[in-house]
Amino acid sequence: MTTITVLGTGSWGTALANVLLDNGHDVMMWGKTQQTVDELNHSKTNQKYLPGITLNENMQATSDLKKALSFSDYLIMAVPTKGIREVCQKINREADSKKVIVHVSKGIEPQTFKRISQMIEEEIHEDFFTGVGVLSGPSHAEEVALRQPTTVAVASDNEAIRTMTQDLFMSDYFRVYTNDDLIGVEIGGALKNIIALAVGITDGLGHGDNAKAALMTRGLAEITRLGTKMGADPMTFLGLAGIGDLIVTCTSVHSRNWKCGNMLGKGLSLEEALSRMGMVVEGVRTTEAAFEMAQTYNVEMPITEALYGVLFNNEPLETNVKTLMNREKTNE
Ligand SMILES: NC(=O)C1=CN([C@@H]2O[C@H](COP(=O)(O)OP(=O)(O)OC[C@H]3O[C@@H](n4cnc5c(N)ncnc54)[C@H](OP(=O)(O)O)[C@@H]3O)[C@@H](O)[C@H]2O)C=CC1
Numbered sequence: 163m164t165t166i167t168v169l170g171t172g173s174w175g176t177a178l179a180n181v182l183l184d185n186g187h188d189v190m191m192w193g194k195t196q197q198t199v200d201e202l203n204h205s206k207t208n209q210k211y212l213p214g215i216t217l218n219e220n221m222q223a224t225s226d227l228k229k230a231l232s233f234s235d236y237l238i239m240a241v242p243t244k245g246i247r248e249v250c251q252k253i254n255r256e257a258d259s260k261k262v263i264v265h266v267s268k269g270i271e272p273q274t275f276k277r278i279s280q281m282i283e284e285e286i287h288e289d290f291f292t293g294v295g296v297l298s299g300p301s302h303a304e305e306v307a308l309r310q311p312t313t314v315a316v317a318s319d320n321e322a323i324r325t326m327t328q329d330l331f332m333s334d335y336f337r338v339y340t341n342d343d344l345i346g347v348e349i350g351g352a353l354k355n356i357i358a359l360a361v362g363i364t365d366g367l368g369h370g371d372n373a374k375a376a377l378m379t380r381g382l383a384e385i386t387r388l389g390t391k392m393g394a395d396p397m398t399f400l401g402l403a404g405i406g407d408l409i410v411t412c413t414s415v416h417s418r419n420w421k422c423g424n425m426l427g428k429g430l431s432l433e434e435a436l437s438r439m440g441m442v443v444e445g446v447r448t449t450e451a452a453f454e455m456a457q458t459y460n461v462e463m464p465i466t467e468a469l470y471g472v473l474f475n476n477e478p479l480e481t482n483v484k485t486l487m488n489r490e491k492t493n494e
């Protein structure tokens with residue numbers, strides 16, 4: 163049995179804490195909303211993020227970060243990309259020992275183009291930092307919390323973090339592969355959300371499966387082009403953190419990014435769609451980041467560009483679909 167702290171009481175942090183508890187580990191969750199913390203402690207549920215699901219009876223949570231950090235030196239960080247730096251700064255104020263940090267978030271920071279592990283490395287003071295990794299792959303929290311078969315990858319430049327994380331999470335319903343391509347695993351997980359938003363839009367517009375398959379295939383091409391420019395191994399995009407996660411996010415009823423895109427396709431504004439979601443839709447900020455990166459690194463990303471126009475410049479959906487279809491003819 164290992165003691166583990168999970169930071170973030172949203173859908174993914176809660177589902178992963180449940181996996182670790184099922185594996186017999188001693189887990190403490192930390193969340194900023196006292197009501198959720200109380201519900202996890204007393205009802206063993208998290209109705210806002212995982213409605214209708216009863217969690218492991220040993221679930222425990224606190225809103226006291228100092229207490230959560232003194233519980234364990236192995237941290238799972240499960241907050242949206244936008245909150246990563248803030249949580250790291252809080253860790254610097256409250257920690258009293260070195261930590262391994264495995265994050266499970268899927269995003270890239272606009273303007274800086276930083277991956278999440280890079281933000282963590284920048285922010286966490288060396289006195290509190292042992293190393294960083296990422297757990298990523300096709301894994302909706304709603305299914306993991308129901309103990310449905312799921313496979314993911316763990317990546318880190320530190321082999322001990324890869325194998326330790328694999329050992330902690332592996333179970334008969336949660337299978338973990340190690341991967342030494344940290345950049346590729348993080349980039350694959352972040353960029354697939356852009357394509358899921360685009361697929362949601364075409365589904366919302368009433369287009370068929372041909373359009374969906376086209377966006378996924380050409381989407382993977384642009385993910386791979388940008389990812390390899392960033393230093394990723396192109397083969398990673400054919401694995402769980404690449405095409406695996408792309409498939410699940412573009413085709414699952416659980417996907418927040420697909421659902422948000424679907425509402426846009428049906429005519430809702432971005433603000434309306436996001437407020438109806440009430441959960442993080444990472445692909446919106448990542449579209450901004452990838453659009454800027456494509457220009458900076460001179461990488462062709464037509465789907466990302468079309469989506470950026472829709473999300474940030476109010477460009478009409480149908481016009482952008484036509485623009486994509488009428489791009490200069492080219493070779494696959
Ligand atoms: N949901 C899923 O199936 C999967 C999600 N992911 C990724 O995991 C990450 C988290 O997503 P998910 O759990 O779905 O998000 P949710 O929207 O379900 O929950 C977000 C959680 O983060 C908390 N939070 C937000 N900002 C802060 C902050 N600054 N400090 C502390 N806590 C904060 C929220 O707290 P509060 O409730 O108190 O506001 C909430 O508990 C994302 O990057 C997502 O892409 C990856 C794989 C699967």
Ligand SMILES: O=C(CO)COP(=O)(O)O
Nearest residue numbers: 299300301302417418419
């Ligand atoms: O990353 C995910 C599944 O692997 C979750 O995707 P959504 O955020 O679109 O729900």
